[in-house]
Amino acid sequence: MQSSDPIPSAAPTHDPAETRSRLLDAAEQLFAEHGFNGVSMRTITGTAGVNLAAAHYHFQGKEGLYRAVFERRVVPMNEERARLLQACLDEEARTGQLDPSAVLDAFIGPAIRISAAPGADNFRRLSGRASADPSPEARRTIYELYDTVAARFVDILARACPHLAQEDLFWRLACIYGAMMYVRADSGRLQQLLGSEYSMADSSAAMHHIIPVLAAGLAVPSLAKSRGKGKRRSSRGS
Amino acid sequence: MQSSDPIPSAAPTHDPAETRSRLLDAAEQLFAEHGFNGVSMRTITGTAGVNLAAAHYHFQGKEGLYRAVFERRVVPMNEERARLLQACLDEEARTGQLDPSAVLDAFIGPAIRISAAPGADNFRRLSGRASADPSPEARRTIYELYDTVAARFVDILARACPHLAQEDLFWRLACIYGAMMYVRADSGRLQQLLGSEYSMADSSAAMHHIIPVLAAGLAVPSLAKSRGKGKRRSSRGS
DNA sequence: TTAAGTGTCAAACGGACGTTTGAATCATGC
DNA sequence: GCATGATTCAAACGTCCGTTTGACACTTAA
Numbered sequence: 001m002q003s004s005d006p007i008p009s010a011a012p013t014h015d016p017a018e019t020r021s022r023l024l025d026a027a028e029q030l031f032a033e034h035g036f037n038g039v040s041m042r043t044i045t046g047t048a049g050v051n052l053a054a055a056h057y058h059f060q061g062k063e064g065l066y067r068a069v070f071e072r073r074v075v076p077m078n079e080e081r082a083r084l085l086q087a088c089l090d091e092e093a094r095t096g097q098l099d100p101s102a103v104l105d106a107f108i109g110p111a112i113r114i115s116a117a118p119g120a121d122n123f124r125r126l127s128g129r130a131s132a133d134p135s136p137e138a139r140r141t142i143y144e145l146y147d148t149v150a151a152r153f154v155d156i157l158a159r160a161c162p163h164l165a166q167e168d169l170f171w172r173l174a175c176i177y178g179a180m181m182y183v184r185a186d187s188g189r190l191q192q193l194l195g196s197e198y199s200m201a202d203s204s205a206a207m208h209h210i211i212p213v214l215a216a217g218l219a220v221p222s223l224a225k226s227r228g229k230g231k232r233r234s235s236r237g238s
Numbered sequence: 239m240q241s242s243d244p245i246p247s248a249a250p251t252h253d254p255a256e257t258r259s260r261l262l263d264a265a266e267q268l269f270a271e272h273g274f275n276g277v278s279m280r281t282i283t284g285t286a287g288v289n290l291a292a293a294h295y296h297f298q299g300k301e302g303l304y305r306a307v308f309e310r311r312v313v314p315m316n317e318e319r320a321r322l323l324q325a326c327l328d329e330e331a332r333t334g335q336l337d338p339s340a341v342l343d344a345f346i347g348p349a350i351r352i353s354a355a356p357g358a359d360n361f362r363r364l365s366g367r368a369s370a371d372p373s374p375e376a377r378r379t380i381y382e383l384y385d386t387v388a389a390r391f392v393d394i395l396a397r398a399c400p401h402l403a404q405e406d407l408f409w410r411l412a413c414i415y416g417a418m419m420y421v422r423a424d425s426g427r428l429q430q431l432l433g434s435e436y437s438m439a440d441s442s443a444a445m446h447h448i449i450p451v452l453a454a455g456l457a458v459p460s461l462a463k464s465r466g467k468g469k470r471r472s473s474r475g476s
Numbered sequence: 477t478t479a480a481g482t483g484t485c486a487a488a489c490g491g492a493c494g495t496t497t498g499a500a501t502c503a504t505g506c
Numbered sequence: 507g508c509a510t511g512a513t514t515c516a517a518a519c520g521t522c523c524g525t526t527t528g529a530c531a532c533t534t535a536a
Contacts, residue, residue, distance in 0.1 A: 016512080016513060016514095019513085019514085032372070033372055034372055034373060035273065035275060035371065035372050035373060037272075037273060037275035037276045038275045038372065038373050040492070040493060040494080041493080041494060041495085042492080042493080042494090050514090051513095051514055051515055051516085052494095052495090052515090052516095053495085053496080053497085053514075053515070053516090054513075054514060054515085056494085056495065056496080057512095057513070057514080058513095061494075061495075062494065062495095128370065129370040129371070129372055131370070131425065131427075132366065132367045132369070132370035132371070132419070132423045132425065133273065133367070133370070133371075134270070134271055134272055134273050134276065134363075134367055135272060135273060135276050139425075142427075143427075143430070147430075147431070150431055151431055154431050154432060166432070166434055166436075167434075167436055167443075167447075168447065169432065170428060170432055170434055170436045171436075171443075171444070171447035171448055171451070172447075172451055173428055173431075173432070174417060174420050174421050174428060174438070174448070175413065175416075175417040175420075175448060175451050175452065177420055177427070177428065178413075178416035178417040178418070178419060178420025178421065179412060179413040179416040179417060180416070181370070181416060181420060182412050182413075182415055182416025182419060182420075183412050183416065185370045187369065187370065187377075189369075189380075189381075189415075190408060190411055190412060190415065192381075192385075193385070193388055193389055193392050193411075194392060194404070194407065194408055194411070196404055196405075196408055198404075198405055198408045198409075200412070205405075205409075206409070208461060209405075209406065209408075209409035209410075209461050210409055210412070210413060212458055212461060213409070213410060213413050213455035213458055214413065214455065216454045216455050216457070216458045217451035217452065217454050217455050219454070220450055220451055220454045223446060223447050223450060253483095254482080254483060254484095257483080257484085278522075278523060278524080279523080279524060279525085280522085280523080280524090288484090289483095289484055289485055289486085290485090290486095290524095290525090291484075291485070291486090291525085291526080291527085292483075292484060292485085294524085294525065294526080295482095295483070295484080296483090299524070299525070300524065300525090
């Protein structure tokens with residue numbers, strides 16, 4: 001007995017694993033397009049061809065589904081980030097040098113290249129937009145999932161840029177985070193403004209163009225007005 | 239999730255101008271905090287101490303209110319942007335030089351300094367977050383209100399950077415827009431990550447730190463792989 | 477005084493929301 | 507066979523949503 005589905009291709013299933021992945025795929029796409037508050041559970045389950053109650057059975061509600069969408073992509077991404085950052089530290093231990101470009105690459109690369117994973121291009125846009133999503137569900141999810149590795153990145157980048165004061169670091173990180181998030185969010189605004197055919201989904205082009213530009217920004221000497229407060233950081237060991 | 243109790247100090251009014259401005263102020267704050275879909279008209283009118291129907295009387299519904307919130311701040315901001323960009327062009331006509339830093343300053347300055355206007359700090363966060371808000375109401379509003387001056391900025395910046403190909407321009411603009419929007423959105427994430435007391439609401443500090451960093455990014459030589467497609471732009475006159 | 481116009485008000489409209497329920501259906505082991 | 511736990515299903519729950527209505531208050535001008 002099949003119910004009438006909005007999407008004809010989505011046939012009912014009794015495989016719980018497929019139910020879960022169908023829900024995650026539909027939610028990923030729809031959250032990316034409309035934001036957390038812009039989609040209803042009915043739309044998501046309808047798109048996935050899954051019963052409304054099944055979504056609550058598997059994910060305990062809307063926020064649980066939202067969090068699961070992130071976890072599926074962010075956990076592997078964080079592992080790659082941690083691995084690449086560790087490689088930077090290994091290189092430092094060997095040569096005594098810590099290249100800011102390599103640190104940038106280790107942090108931004110996995111986030112940009114995530115769209116290369118099969119079916120993950122929706123997640124790239126979702127994660128970029130979620131960084132500016134003010135809804136508490138989004139903020140909670142992001143903080144908990146990204147923070148450990150992000151804090152590690154900030155720490156290592158600070159050591160790679162000993163010429164920068166804490167105040168400098170704050171604003172340069174704003175530029176770095178901003179550029180990364182803007183490329184991920186991919187609002188389509190620049191394509192419209194430039195009338196150009198370049199796409200932010202091209203992860204290798206993004207890395208090729210963005211890393212040197214951000215590295216040049218990091219290389220600018222300290223701009224902090226050293227009034228005692230804007231103290232230069234000491235080289236701390238950790 | 240959101241408190242729906244009206245502010246006790248908000249006494250009823252019969253002055254239509256005050257009703258309008260109270261609604262705009264409450265909407266500005268609540269849209270910034272929760273996004274377009276995250277606030278209800280009841281919460282907004284309750285916070286403003288205004289009757290629910292009055293909001294529809296004055297603004298013809300929720301999207302009209304959203305748009306009015308933007309218009310109040312963006313129209314003057316665009317005038318300042320246009321004025322400063324024209325000053326760059328005047329300088330170019332006089333000296334034959336077009337300074338990329340000055341062009342950046344003319345575009346970013348008014349957007350950052352907007353938080354200095356009385357009561358406009360909520361709008362700074364709102365506009366930053368709206369740039370990544372995928373809801374059609376937000377996108378429509380933004381495109382229509384910002385685009386004319388934004389296109390002018392892109393055009394002038396391109397002329398100020400004759401060493402850059404169209405492809406370079408695309409990615410550097412992503413960095414510029416990203417940094418500007420990230421500072422405006424002010425998610426509080428960097429403060430948490432750094433454990434620092436620096437605030438993105440400090441517009442003079444923001445300009446002092448961000449413009450030189452972005453200018454250094456613009457000064458990086460072209461990274462476009464010149465394969466015929468990534469053509470260098472010709473100096474066009476308009 | 478009266479008539480029109482403007483703005484506010486409480487109340488209601490129909491619909492969409494996230495979530496829950498309890499029965500039906502499935503695979504599996506005895 | 508039959509019991510068990512896992513999963514799906516249609517239907518409903520109560521609440522909140524954006525918007526509309528029509529009565530009422532106030533100002534203005536003839």
